[in-house]
Amino acid sequence: MTQRKNLVVAQSGGPTCVINSSLRGVIDAAREFDAIGTVFGANHGIEGVLKEELLNLSAQPEEEIALLRYTPVAGSIGTCRYKLKSWQTEDFERVVEVFKAHNVGYFLYNGGNDSMDTANKIAKLAAERGLELQAVGVPKTIDNDIGDSKFQLIDHTPGYASTAKYWTHMVQYANEENKGSCPADPVLVLQAMGRKIGFIPAAARMADPKRETPLLIYLAESPCSLEQLAEQVNETLKDAGRCVVVVSEGFNVGDVGAIKDSFGHTNFGASKITVAQTVVNYLNGVGLAAKGAARCNVPGTDQRCSMGYASTVDLDEAYRLGQKAVELAATDQGGYMSTILRDAGFIYSVRYDKAPLAEVANSERTFPKEWILPNGCDVSDDFLRYLKPLVGEDMLTLPMLNGRQRVTQFRPIFAEKQLAEYVPQADRQQPPAK
Numbered sequence: 001m002t003q004r005k006n007l008v009v010a011q012s013g014g015p016t017c018v019i020n021s022s023l024r025g026v027i028d029a030a031r032e033f034d035a036i037g038t039v040f041g042a043n044h045g046i047e048g049v050l051k052e053e054l055l056n057l058s059a060q061p062e063e064e065i066a067l068l069r070y071t072p073v074a075g076s077i078g079t080c081r082y083k084l085k086s087w088q089t090e091d092f093e094r095v096v097e098v099f100k101a102h103n104v105g106y107f108l109y110n111g112g113n114d115s116m117d118t119a120n121k122i123a124k125l126a127a128e129r130g131l132e133l134q135a136v137g138v139p140k141t142i143d144n145d146i147g148d149s150k151f152q153l154i155d156h157t158p159g160y161a162s163t164a165k166y167w168t169h170m171v172q173y174a175n176e177e178n179k180g181s182c183p184a185d186p187v188l189v190l191q192a193m194g195r196k197i198g199f200i201p202a203a204a205r206m207a208d209p210k211r212e213t214p215l216l217i218y219l220a221e222s223p224c225s226l227e228q229l230a231e232q233v234n235e236t237l238k239d240a241g242r243c244v245v246v247v248s249e250g251f252n253v254g255d256v257g258a259i260k261d262s263f264g265h266t267n268f269g270a271s272k273i274t275v276a277q278t279v280v281n282y283l284n285g286v287g288l289a290a291k292g293a294a295r296c297n298v299p300g301t302d303q304r305c306s307m308g309y310a311s312t313v314d315l316d317e318a319y320r321l322g323q324k325a326v327e328l329a330a331t332d333q334g335g336y337m338s339t340i341l342r343d344a345g346f347i348y349s350v351r352y353d354k355a356p357l358a359e360v361a362n363s364e365r366t367f368p369k370e371w372i373l374p375n376g377c378d379v380s381d382d383f384l385r386y387l388k389p390l391v392g393e394d395m396l397t398l399p400m401l402n403g404r405q406r407v408t409q410f411r412p413i414f415a416e417k418q419l420a421e422y423v424p425q426a427d428r429q430q431p432p433a434k
Contacts, residue, residue, distance in 0.1 A: 004035060005105025005132065007329070009057070010042035010049060012111035012118065013081065013141065014301075015074035016159025017310040018318035020408065022110055022138050023076065024068035025322025027057050033330040036106060040415060045080030046109070046118055050094050050424045054102060054415040064408045069315060070398055071407040072307040079111075084118050087432055088425045092125055099133060101418040106134050106329040110322075112141035112157075113362050116337055120357035123335040134334030137357050138325045140318075142304050144199040145365045147339075153355045153363070155342040158318035161311040161390035163303050164203035167192060167246075168391060170299065171207035171215065175244050182242035187233060187283060187294035191276035193303050194248040196220050198367040200303070202379045204246040206391060209384055214240035216377040220250030221367050224376040226282055232377050234289040241290060245279065253278040274298050307405070313392040317350065324352040348389035 009026050011019060023041070030036045041055040042048030048055075055077055057065075068076060084091055099107070109119040116137045123135035139146055144160035147153035170190065178188045192201035198219025208215050214236045218229060229245075236243040253275050276296035283294040317340055324338035336354035343349045371383040399406040 003103075004037035006037045006040060006103050007106040007108065007326075008040045008042055008049065008054065008099070008102075008104050009077075009108040009110065010045045011074050011077060011079040011140075012045040012109060012115040013079060014112075014304060015072075015079050016140055016142050016304050017072045017162040017307055018158045018314045019074055019079075019110060019140055020068040020071045020076050021315045021318040022140065022158060022322035024065060025319040026108055026138070026326055027065055029323040029326035030058075033326065035330055036326070037103070040102070040104075041077035043414075044078035045082060045111075046084060046095075047080045047082045047424055048078065049098055050091060050422055052098050052101075052415075052417045052419055052422070055410060056413040056415060057410070059413045060410050064410055067399065067406060067408040069319070070307065070396070070405070072310070073305040076408050076410055082424060082426065083114055084121055085426070085431065091425045092121075094422055095122060096125065096129060096131065097419055099131070102415055105132050106136070106326075108136050108138055108325050108329060110138035110140050112139075112143070113146055113360070113364060115140075116146065116357055116363075117361040119337070120335070120361040123357055126334065134329040134332060135357075136325045136329045136334055137337030137360065138322055139337055139339065139360075142200065143194060143197055145197045146360055147355070147363055147365045149365055149368060151342070153360055154337075154339045155350065156340065156390055158314060158321060159304065160199060161314035161387075161392070162309060163193070163200055164206065164387055165311045165314075165391045166303055166306050166309040167200065167203040168206040169309055171204045171244065171246060174297070175207065175213050175215070178242050178244050182292070184292045185295050186237060186242045186288060186290040186292045187245065187280075188243075189245045189247060189276045189279050189283075189294060189296040191247055191249055191274055191296065191298045194220055195250045197250075197365070198222070198248055198372075201246050201248045202367065202371070202383055203387060205379050205384060206387060211378075214243045216243060216245045217379060218245070218247045218251050218377055219367060219372065219379075220248040220252075221369070221372060222248075222251065222376045223372075226253050226279070228376070229279065230283055230286050232375070233283060237289040247275055247279055249275050251275055251279075253282075307398060308396065310396050311390060311392045312394060312396055313390055315396070320352055324354075328354055
């Protein structure tokens with residue numbers, strides 16, 4: 001009988017409301033395959049692999065595993081923004097050493113574009129070294145930007161629908177606030193995540209699908225300038241007396257003192273001035289076509305961790321994608337990402353399949369131009385038909401204990417370290433000059 005191999009699952013990038021649902025799917029599915037031994041969670045992504053910090057998930061209480069469905073973001077096993085780059089040869093060697101030391105035959109990486117790149121590099125490394133290792137990706141990103149523009153590699157990514165649902169409710173509430181306080185504050189500007197791709201701010205239209213409220217939406221891809229935005233706001237004020245504006249954090253307003261994260265992506269949440277505040281300053285500077293002033297709200301990471309707004313559809317699909325990833329790994333189909341594809345027809349149904357890691361690694365799907373209306377400040381009904389079934393109809397019921405939500409609390413049961421201490425290469429060495 002072939003010796004059972006252990007499985008390591010890790011998470012990378014910004015977390016989501018449903019990332020732990022995928023983790024639960026991995027843990028549950030691994031029990032169904034005789035070839036898989038212990039399931040370990042790498043503490044804070046690939047950094048946990050490099051540091052040999054492997055949490056034993058097979059030894060955790062069943063109750064804590066079940067609670068992963070209701071536990072937001074990445075507190076259970078952590079995430080990271082550490083990327084394995086080609087020059088980090090010592091890191092690659094360390095990954096091999098750790099996997100050998102702990103009899104790891106399966107590596108699952110849950111994350112976005114950059115995470116699929118890491119999974120792909122480890123899959124290639126295993127093939128080159130002749131290692132008995134199956135590396136598989138599990139998709140995750142609230143930006144919904146993994147894959148291709150024709151939605152043939154993946155229809156949507158876990159985490160997006162829950163963030164879209166968050167914005168559905170936030171814009172509803174913002175509209176009520178604006179309606180009530182418009183004599184003094186006629187314009188309310190809300191800033192949504194979305195560095196370059198507009199799926200998140202576009203979801204604001206779900207709050208008003210019949211277009212009955214004075215709502216303007218500006219994606220990063222919107223063809224409008226700041227000057228045009230001001231003109232459209234004032235036209236709306238003349239017509240309705242008030243206006244709610246949802247603007248992407250990536251909407252072009254000029255220099256906002258952008259700060260980059262370790263993946264090289266702009267971190268607007270840490271930048272010197274927000275896009276929303278820039279828009280408000282400009283509107284108040286040029287003057288509004290109504291008495292009063294514009295003001296803004298800038299949600300932060302609550303967009304991806306507000307569990308009360310999680311989509312039950314999103315949770316279920318994230319779980320299935322975790323299961324599918326294990327199936328791929330256990331049946332020697334490494335080098336792929338588990339994926340979800342929408343069936344044709346007006347009745348929403350999906351199927352779970354696989355996409356080559358080489359095709360999804362560092363991919364970047366853009367928001368379809370045909371879903372942006374000609375005025376540049378709204379999205380089409382075709383987009384709403386795409387999004388509506390993902391958001392779902394009901395609200396999640398959360399487990400409560402003494403007035404607080406009950407979330408997963410894993411016991412600190414770690415694999416015994418077999419190797420010497422190690423500091424990740426990028427933390428102690430600068431990349432070579434180009």
